Structure formats: structure tokens, C-alpha cells
Amino acid sequence: MLSQSETLARLGARRADFSLDRDLYCDPGVLAADLDHIWYREWLFAVPACELDKTGAYATLQIGAYPVVVIRGADGRIRAFHNVCRHRGQRLCSKASGTTPKLVCPYHQWTYDLDGKLIFARDMGEDFDAAKFGLKKVHCVDLGGMVFICLAEVPPAISDLAPKLTSYLAPSGLAEAKVAFSSTIIENGNWKLVIENNRECYHCGGSHPSLCRTYSDNPRMTAMEGPDSASPDILDHWKRCEAAGLPSRFTNHARMQWRLARIPLLNNAESYTMSTKAAVSKRMGAMPFNDAGSLLFFHYPNTWNHFLADHAIVFRILPISPTETQVTTKWLVHKDAVEGVDYDLETLTRVWLNTNDEDRQVVEENQKGILSPAYEPGPYSKIQEEGVIQFIDWYCGVMTERLGPQPALAAE
Incomplete structure (x- = not known):
């Protein structure tokens, strides 16, 4: 079991834009450090x-x-x-x-x-x-x-996120929503592997046939650099949505701990369904049209989310052990939507139930390979895995700061 100083040394020795050292994905001491310095201190x-x-x-x-x-x-x-x-x-x-x-x-x-x-x-x-x-x-x-x-005695500032998230979520009317379905699964993989897998769609074409009906695996769709810098189709989508009162442009935390951006779905799809049409006939909140795309929101270390015109999907992860992570997914619909009348549960949940199970298999196979003594860190694709690089840079930066030597107190 690695000590905190040994964990710090592994972080310091990592190669930029490469995956992490084996023990950083499976050692009990590393998980203890992750809990102490991230999970017990962050929102x-x-x-x-x-x-x-x-x-x-x-x-x-x-x-x-x-x-x-x-x-x-x-x-x-x-x-x-x-x-x-x-x-x-x-x-x-x-x-x-x-x-x-x-x-x-x-x-x-x-x-x-x-x-x-x-x-x-x-x-x-x-x-x-x-x-x-x-x-x-x-x-x-x-x-x-x-x-x-x-959980921290003094929590970190949340003043940068609060107004942005409240503004971007307002049209979805989450206060007027209800949970239509909830799913909790255990993925036999380290929590960082679960986040890494979520932060790229390099694997989507080979792993997610249901999702790829509506969600593009083109990295240009999610690789954005600012509120005026994105692929032309996204810029056009932002203009249309903002004209209808939907905050949409890319906005983020300075260190990429969180990000908000609304993206169009493939071929004017309305929702994450097998038919590509809306799963719920009653729209969320004040959403003006069905093809508003998906408002993407992530916040490290434990959530990513999709807010569509007809429903929302919120995800929460919690570490259980060095190689086990609980993943909870909830589907939200308008509180007045009636199952069997305004929506069919199977239609609503099928794409992401399929995708979650496919991701579980990917993460578990990833973890099994990393457990091998033959594993060594490999390079991330700067084209396809920019989101993974950003997450790992955030994780290593936070852990290095908090595990490193602390400034001495001034003498009285």
C-alpha cells in the first residue's frame, strides 16, 4: 500500500499526456489519499x-x-x-x-x-x-x-459555478420535474477509469451502437475552447438556442473542474432514443423546441449530465474500493408527465441503460488489463482524448498541491 509521499512521487514522475501509473488505478493507499484530498474536500x-x-x-x-x-x-x-x-x-x-x-x-x-x-x-x-x-x-x-x-469543514468556493449552473439549468425547470427511473450499478474499476471513459468518445463507435444513433463521436463536437470557438454546427446551434432563451455557449472552470455547453444531436435528433424522436411528449420546463440538443454538464470528481428538451439524465459516481465504483443514473421528466400516456419507460431509458452497461464492460476490462504487471502507461490521443487529458491534469494538479509540502505557519 502506497504512502502519501509515495503517491506524490508517482504523480511527480508521470509523463504528460499519458495514462497514469498502475498503482494510481488500484492501490488502497492511493484511494485513501484520493478520499482524503478530493472526495472529502470537494463539492x-x-x-x-x-x-x-x-x-x-x-x-x-x-x-x-x-x-x-x-x-x-x-x-x-x-x-x-x-x-x-x-x-x-x-x-x-x-x-x-x-x-x-x-x-x-x-x-x-x-x-x-x-x-x-x-x-x-x-x-x-x-x-x-x-x-x-x-x-x-x-x-x-x-x-x-x-x-x-x-464534507470539508470549510468547503471550497462555489461562487463561480452557482450562477452559471443555475442560469443554464433554468429552462429545464428541474424544480418542476420528477424522477421517472433510477438505476444503480457497480463497475469493477477505479473511479478515475470511470471518469476517463466518460470524458472521451474515442470508444463510442465500437462500443455504443444505441448512443451513436443520436450522439456524435466526432471529437470536434465536444472539444471547445471558448464561448466563440467551436465547430460551425455548434456555433449555429448556440445562436438558435440563445435566440430562444436557452443559455448554450461553452463556459468552464479555470482548471476545467466543470464545464457547461449545449450541443446539437446528430441529424436533428430530438432525444437519446432508438427512434431519435422525443421520449416524452411533455417538454421539460420552458424548453422551446424538441431539437434543442443536450446541455452537457460535468463536475469533477463525481458527475456528468445531459439535459434535453424532453427529459434529463443525471449521473453520480461514488468510489467503493480501489477497483469498485458505484454509478447511479436518474431519468427526470416533467412532474405532470404520466407514464404510459406521455412517455414509455423502456423508450425513455433504453439508450442509456444500454450505454451504461457497455461502459461498465469497457471499464472492467480496462481495469483487468491495468492490474497486469505488463501494463505501462500509454499515450492519450490529443485529437480524441483531450477531455481525458484535462481530467488527469486536474486530478494530478489537485493531488500534487494537497500532498506536497505545506507552507509553514508564520511565527507569532
Whole structure:
């Protein structure tokens, strides 16, 4: 198991524009460092806000060693807490999701209000101060209908992303949406391999026949350098969409931790369906036409997303072990859309259920090869894998900064 100093040395020795050293994809010590310096410190996508559709609706997730519960309070606000009772540490909520009027520990029935306040603890004595034993809070924000959480005591700034994401998502009306279907799978691969695979379509033509009916594997479609620099078809699409009130132009974080851009689908396709037509007859929010393409949004380390005229697809990944990653996908439709009337579930989900399973197989075979002592880092294509290079550069930059020598405190 690599120490943090050994992990830093491997990062320092990496060759630019090449894949990572074998141990960086499978060593337990590296995963521990990833958790400490990225997963426990960055903003993470948790759930779409519409999933928590009523008072007491909650969802749970496991981030490394930390169980977390995200819940909607009586005041309508969504909050997040460490999913740990302040009495003897029992998990409060064991299910993936549900609804509860109060958070009640199943062990000794300590009871918390939906804002985390301890309101009942039997037989604790007259000098017991319940105010000191409220649930521990986790930072939580709702950005345009996407709920992000951060485990850090002091979270990184999110002021650059918040206005952009809220503006770009506004026409999709995520507050007026509902979850039509949810899928969770385990990919037997390192979390970085899952992200790498998502950041390129070099593999799409050979792996994703369903997706390639509507999504172009031409790297020019997603290799953009700025709000006025893209392929002509994308520039034309931006002009059309923005004239109809849809923010569309490429915008990004300075270090490419996140990016937003709306792209057209192939041959004026309307949605990710086998027929290329809309899967849902009732459009999302204020979307003006069916062929608005897909608003692409990613945010490292754990989400990528597609927002179309008729539905949205949100993705969340969470590391389980050095070679296991949980991938959760949710399909969102307008809250008034009726299954069997406005949409057919199989039509809605088929393309991405197929694509997710194909990606799972790709990632798992990738991981099996990397586990071989014969593996050595290979070069990325600067034409096809620019997105992968950007992700690996972001990852290595963040880890190198946080694993490296820390500045000495000034003498008093």
C-alpha cells in the first residue's frame, strides 16, 4: 500500500499526456489519499432536488467512510447531515431513500427534527443538554435543482459555478420535474477509469451502437475552447438556442473542474432514443423546441449530465474500493408527465441503460488489463482524448498541491 509521499512521487514522475501509473488505478493507499484530498474536500453531486419532493423525503449516500443523509425539511429547505446518531453512532437511515416525519435512531430512539435538532433522548438525566447533541451538519446547496454536498469543514468556493449552473439549468425547470427511473450499478474499476471513459468518445463507435444513433463521436463536437470557438454546427446551434432563451455557449472552470455547453444531436435528433424522436411528449420546463440538443454538464470528481428538451439524465459516481465504483443514473421528466400516456419507460431509458452497461464492460476490462504487471502507461490521443487529458491534469494538479509540502505557519 502506497504512502502519501509515495503517491506524490508517482504523480511527480508521470509523463504528460499519458495514462497514469498502475498503482494510481488500484492501490488502497492511493484511494485513501484520493478520499482524503478530493472526495472529502470537494463539492459532490448528491441528488436531484426533485427526488426529495416532500417534507421528510430523504436520500442516503456513502462517501468513503462517511454515511450521509440528505433530507427536505418542513421549511422546504434541503439539508445534509452525517448519518450517525449522536448517542452511540448508529446509522439513522439504512435505506437508500424514503420519507420520515422525524429522524429516529433505530437503536435507542433518539429523535431529531428535520433540521438536525435533538428533540427526544429518553432517560438522559436532568443535566443533559440536548442542544449540544444535534446532528453534525454537512454543507449542502441546491443549484438550479441539483443538490451538492461537501464534507470539508470549510468547503471550497462555489461562487463561480452557482450562477452559471443555475442560469443554464433554468429552462429545464428541474424544480418542476420528477424522477421517472433510477438505476444503480457497480463497475469493477477505479473511479478515475470511470471518469476517463466518460470524458472521451474515442470508444463510442465500437462500443455504443444505441448512443451513436443520436450522439456524435466526432471529437470536434465536444472539444471547445471558448464561448466563440467551436465547430460551425455548434456555433449555429448556440445562436438558435440563445435566440430562444436557452443559455448554450461553452463556459468552464479555470482548471476545467466543470464545464457547461449545449450541443446539437446528430441529424436533428430530438432525444437519446432508438427512434431519435422525443421520449416524452411533455417538454421539460420552458424548453422551446424538441431539437434543442443536450446541455452537457460535468463536475469533477463525481458527475456528468445531459439535459434535453424532453427529459434529463443525471449521473453520480461514488468510489467503493480501489477497483469498485458505484454509478447511479436518474431519468427526470416533467412532474405532470404520466407514464404510459406521455412517455414509455423502456423508450425513455433504453439508450442509456444500454450505454451504461457497455461502459461498465469497457471499464472492467480496462481495469483487468491495468492490474497486469505488463501494463505501462500509454499515450492519450490529443485529437480524441483531450477531455481525458484535462481530467488527469486536474486530478494530478489537485493531488500534487494537497500532498506536497505545506507552507509553514508564520511565527507569532
